[in-house]
Amino acid sequence: MFNRRQLLGAGAAGAALVSSRSWGQTANMGLPEAAFMDSAATQITPRPTSGPDYTPVVTLNGWTLPHRMNNGVKEFHLVAEPVERELAEGMVAHLWGYNGQSTGPTIEAVEGDRVRIFVTNKLPEHTTIHWHGLILPSGMDGVGGLSHPAIPPGKTYVYEFDLIKSGTFMYHPHADEMVQMAMGMMGMFIVHPKDPTFRPVDRDFLIMLNAFDIDPGTYVPRIMTMTDFNLWTWNSRIFPDIDPLVVNKGDRVRVRVGNLTMTNHPIHMHGYDFKVTCTDGGWVPESAQWPEVSIDIPVGAMRAYEFTADHLGDWAIHCHKSHHTMNAMGHDVPTFIGVNKAELTRKIRSFQPEYMPMGTAGMADMGTMEMELPDNTVPMMTGWGPHGPIEMGGMFSVVKVREGIAPDDYADPGWYQNPPGEQAYEWTGELPEFTRVNDARTRLTPKPDSKG
Structure with missing residues (x-):
């Protein structure tokens, strides 16, 4: 599952150490092995074989960081470093991340665990890690210069604390934060309840919302961008x-969504209503859970929702800000709707035969065009379904509910075949006369005839 290589020598030997507790017992035992991942495929973590039982999270296009046990402490090793991340087929970004990936690997542990997290800095500048939402000692909070000295390049620091509450948390730098987060440094930290009977689910999906501004044909994000990003991603994908989120019919499903972009995201799921069961502050009591079909995720926040997978089908899940389901989008493109570009097209093609006009009747033709693009660039709208182009990008996926999916099976089952009579179809008969209005005045609908 993992590409492992042992970190050697100088980084650990000259480490500046944050933790004092228990360090004397472990200083001569070496660092835990640092696991690395170079694949963008979703990796499935097996259920725990010891300790409290829980359903491991499934990080879409991501993975969970392995740990080792050392005298009752769970030890992890994060390596902050430059990485190459495949955002989509045909496009690679040069980012900063952890253990070979951006977003970084998910950390999973259990309420009541004591964790020791070694952080090795292989960046060209200092860094830290802030454990967003976790309750811990001040000196472990990861704000450079405030909580502890920043981690210099080539050094390893240790964070050590008890996990006193369960929930969904995040991690990210609090050192040169604008640059390091814009370059992709972030990850999720899941603390499962110590009581296996508390809020159990059959499938537990994890999505980190992040964004980049990468000019077409380039590889490195523009770090000074404030809001006008052109690539809106889930787990840097x-x-x-x-x-897809693959689910067996009847499963109890949880979807956890964290947001470390520069704007809010209304996440909408088709085909279902659901209940919001967890926020940054903790689990929502059952009596206070509220129903939604869209849940807005504020900046620097997390929301989790749950539903029972009763309805078979392929159901879209996406951010409902329409520009966030587009790729490599130029926001200064003129609007050409209603413009006759025939003569202009003829003139341009006299010296540029490959010119393709677009936008005169909307932008849907982008879904079928095979226009030549700069290297390392993906189309603005793309993706094909069983009935044609899906015309989406960015923050979009599909919840695939099927019968007969094994508990540990997350493989894509293909496209859903709608049963007879359950798919919209073309009408070729006569149309009834419809009443039309010619002004914008409010009109009251009469009450139905009670005799009818």
């Missing part, structure tokens, strides 16, 4: 290359 864009549609159509975000893996």
